[in-house]
Amino acid sequence: MKKKQKRKSRKAEVRIPFPNVLAMVLVCVAASGLSYVWLCARCDTLGDEIRRLESVRRTVRQQSIAEQDRWSNMLAPANFERALRHHRLAMTLPDERQVVRVRRGSGEQGLKLAYNK
Amino acid sequence: MNYKGRTILASVLIAAVFAGLGVRLAFLHLRPSASTLARIEKGRHMEEETRGPRGRILDRGGNILAVDIAARHLCADPKFILENGDIQQVCEAVTKVVPLSRSEVWKLLDQPERQYVRINKYMREKTLEPLMAMKLKGVIFEETSMRNYPKGALGAHVIGFSNREGVGSAGAEQRMNSYLQGTTGLRVSQKDGRRHEIYSRRTVDIEPQSGADVYLTIDQQVQHFAERALDELVEQYHPQGAWAIVQNVRTGEILAMASLPTYNPNCYGAAPAEWMRNRTMSYGYEPGSVMKAMIVASALDAGAVTPRDVFDCENGRWMYGGRALHDSHGEGLLSVADIIKKSSNIGAAKIALQMGNEKVYQSLRSFGFGSRTGMDLPGEEAGILWPVSNWSKISITRLAMGHEINVTALQMLSALSAIANDGIRMRPYMVQKVVDPGGETIFETLPSELNRPIRADTAKTMRRLLARVTQPGGTGTKAAVRGYPVAGKTGTAQKVRPKEEGGGYYDHKYVASFAGFLPVENPAISIIVVADDPQGAHYGGTVCGPAFQRIADQTVRYLRISPQGFPTEYVSEIEE
Numbered sequence: 001m002k003k004k005q006k007r008k009s010r011k012a013e014v015r016i017p018f019p020n021v022l023a024m025v026l027v028c029v030a031a032s033g034l035s036y037v038w039l040c041a042r043c044d045t046l047g048d049e050i051r052r053l054e055s056v057r058r059t060v061r062q063q064s065i066a067e068q069d070r071w072s073n074m075l076a077p078a079n080f081e082r083a084l085r086h087h088r089l090a091m092t093l094p095d096e097r098q099v100v101r102v103r104r105g106s107g108e109q110g111l112k113l114a115y116n117k
Numbered sequence: 118m119n120y121k122g123r124t125i126l127a128s129v130l131i132a133a134v135f136a137g138l139g140v141r142l143a144f145l146h147l148r149p150s151a152s153t154l155a156r157i158e159k160g161r162h163m164e165e166e167t168r169g170p171r172g173r174i175l176d177r178g179g180n181i182l183a184v185d186i187a188a189r190h191l192c193a194d195p196k197f198i199l200e201n202g203d204i205q206q207v208c209e210a211v212t213k214v215v216p217l218s219r220s221e222v223w224k225l226l227d228q229p230e231r232q233y234v235r236i237n238k239y240m241r242e243k244t245l246e247p248l249m250a251m252k253l254k255g256v257i258f259e260e261t262s263m264r265n266y267p268k269g270a271l272g273a274h275v276i277g278f279s280n281r282e283g284v285g286s287a288g289a290e291q292r293m294n295s296y297l298q299g300t301t302g303l304r305v306s307q308k309d310g311r312r313h314e315i316y317s318r319r320t321v322d323i324e325p326q327s328g329a330d331v332y333l334t335i336d337q338q339v340q341h342f343a344e345r346a347l348d349e350l351v352e353q354y355h356p357q358g359a360w361a362i363v364q365n366v367r368t369g370e371i372l373a374m375a376s377l378p379t380y381n382p383n384c385y386g387a388a389p390a391e392w393m394r395n396r397t398m399s400y401g402y403e404p405g406s407v408m409k410a411m412i413v414a415s416a417l418d419a420g421a422v423t424p425r426d427v428f429d430c431e432n433g434r435w436m437y438g439g440r441a442l443h444d445s446h447g448e449g450l451l452s453v454a455d456i457i458k459k460s461s462n463i464g465a466a467k468i469a470l471q472m473g474n475e476k477v478y479q480s481l482r483s484f485g486f487g488s489r490t491g492m493d494l495p496g497e498e499a500g501i502l503w504p505v506s507n508w509s510k511i512s513i514t515r516l517a518m519g520h521e522i523n524v525t526a527l528q529m530l531s532a533l534s535a536i537a538n539d540g541i542r543m544r545p546y547m548v549q550k551v552v553d554p555g556g557e558t559i560f561e562t563l564p565s566e567l568n569r570p571i572r573a574d575t576a577k578t579m580r581r582l583l584a585r586v587t588q589p590g591g592t593g594t595k596a597a598v599r600g601y602p603v604a605g606k607t608g609t610a611q612k613v614r615p616k617e618e619g620g621g622y623y624d625h626k627y628v629a630s631f632a633g634f635l636p637v638e639n640p641a642i643s644i645i646v647v648a649d650d651p652q653g654a655h656y657g658g659t660v661c662g663p664a665f666q667r668i669a670d671q672t673v674r675y676l677r678i679s680p681q682g683f684p685t686e687y688v689s690e691i692e693e
Contacts, residue, residue: 040317047316062187065170066242072181073267077341093674096600101679 169299172328274395354651369543405610408519415480466514537640595662605633607657
């Protein structure tokens with residue numbers, strides 16, 4: 001019995017020391033691996049965000065063009081006239097006799113007209 | 118087998134499975150076969166070509182006339198829908214938004230072997246919104262774009278249209294296609310198992326560029342005036358067609374160009390081909406008496422006559438070259454000024470004879486007849502002016518009254534504008550400028566002189582002679598605009614009968630026209646109105662005069678043209 005215990009304890013005493021350098025290397029590799037994985041995940045997240053923003057930009061552009069299109073349609077002379085009729089508004093361009101023309105270069109006279117207003 | 122044995126066996130089996138997977142993984146990663154690699158690559162590879170939107174077409178005021186808008190193709194996966202038993206629900210929902218009957222939609226969806234069918238193409242997103250909100254599985258909304266013309270039929274012949282492939286097929290869309298077309302973008306990348314793009318694997322990313330914006334010289338409001346005036350003309354006289362042009366006489370810019378019948382470029386496929394014809398520059402006709410303005414101008418310029426010279430108009434019937442020439446109203450002695458005012462055929466013929474064949478031919482050529490004006494729209498016709506060698510003895514007398522010559526309205530207006538513009542003929546143009554998406558002007562049309570058919574003093578005299586046409590006693594009194602002196606000339610010509618129908622002229626079919634400009638002393642705009650085979654009346658002054666008056670009256674007020682000419686700021690705007 002004693003012999004057996006002695007052999008066991010001798011066995012336990014024989015320890016192969018784990019090299020510090022290797023440990024550091026392994027830690028570094030593990031850290032690099034984790035960093036790599038984290039960076040990859042971060043890149044993918046950012047990529048997804050960029051793709052989402054690209055999609056948003058496209059949608060906003062499309063909406064902007066659609067609005068321009070609608071606005072342009074509303075401003076079509078025929079539609080404009082229809083809208084005026086709908087609201088019972090009668091608008092005509094002024095007759096030549098109703099137009100007061102202030103010419104450029106009329107100097108004092110032009111200014112006086114402006115002040116009198 | 119005891120517990121230990123079973124444990125060992127299970128461990129061995131698990132180890133074998135993992136070993137197998139490991140070996141497979143090692144093979145896949147370290148030494149994959151070419152076919153495996155190709156299959157993986159094919160599954161992951163993503164290559165997208167995106168066409169940049171076409172540029173916009175705008176009027177001179179920046180109002181959008183044509184623009185690319187987002188649209189969707191409504192598609193479906195019939196196999197998926199049938200497997201899920203959703204055909205009833207999908208069919209009912211789809212029928213509400215597409216112009217198809219329930220049975221037609223059902224027939225499209227009831228195809229268990231197919232995974233893709235296109236139910237309806239080029240649908241507006243707004244129309245599809247309720248369907249999209251339902252989020253039906255198996256219903257696909259493919260992104261695309263479509264050309265839209267927000268003003269509808271306004272200026273259809275000028276703007277033209279582009280086909281579904283995005284290629285301009287008529288009007289400015291066709292002529293300016295190379296500027297309007299966007300560039301195609303390319304994206305090469307990889308996608309994940311959910312078929313989403315992996316952004317970090319994007320290797321090529323070329324953004325599609327939208328096409329340049331094309332600004333036209335037309336003004337949507339003036340265009341509307343012209344089209345409305347033509348609508349009223351058509352309503353009253355039911356001609357086969359009617360067309361009008363408004364031009365800035367100083368620059369040659371076309372402010373409006375309208376042609377009836379017209380079409381809506383948003384649904385160009387539904388219109389007959391004939392309706393798409395821009396008659397203002399592709400329809401040749403014998404102009405009738407409007408031609409007298411050019412004949413008299415040339416005779417005055419050549420010194421062959423003076424306004425006070427008197428001609429015997431033979432009381433309305435004159436035999437020349439064995440053929441009779443008639444006036445609609447018999448007149449005796451008329452001065453050159455009155456020949457224009459009363460539109461005497463006999464008087465005009467005698468003036469032409471004073472000049473001689475060669476001079477008449479040369480002067481008509483110098484006014485641009487028989488050749489294209491160089492307008493920057495497709496489809497312009499040159500008209501026909503036969504060389505003197507082809508003339509008969511009476512040709513000169515017929516040419517003087519606008520027969521035996523084929524012109525387009527654009528040619529005629531260009532010639533008349535030369536009289537208005539102190540004798541200088543300007544090249545008519547429609548494209549003002551082209552602006553790239555960055556806002557830089559890459560092309561600009563500047564006014565250019567074509568030639569000078571008459572001297573400035575002759576033009577001034579002619580303007581005064583033509584002003585008498587719209588005054589009491591003239592043939593164009595209905596074209597007079599209150600507050601503005603108007604110069605112009607009426608034209609009424611019998612229509613040419615095609616050779617298949619025996620040739621010659623129709624007895625009761627006419628082309629009526631009125632061409633004029635205002636204000637007389639400092640002309641700003643010129644207008645021509647033509648009606649093909651009007652019913653109920655056929656004189657140019659009666660049929661087209663009122664339309665001219667309506668267009669002119671509204672245009673001068675809208676453009677703030679005083680009876681003395683364009684306001685200063687408008688002129689500087691044009692010069693800028």
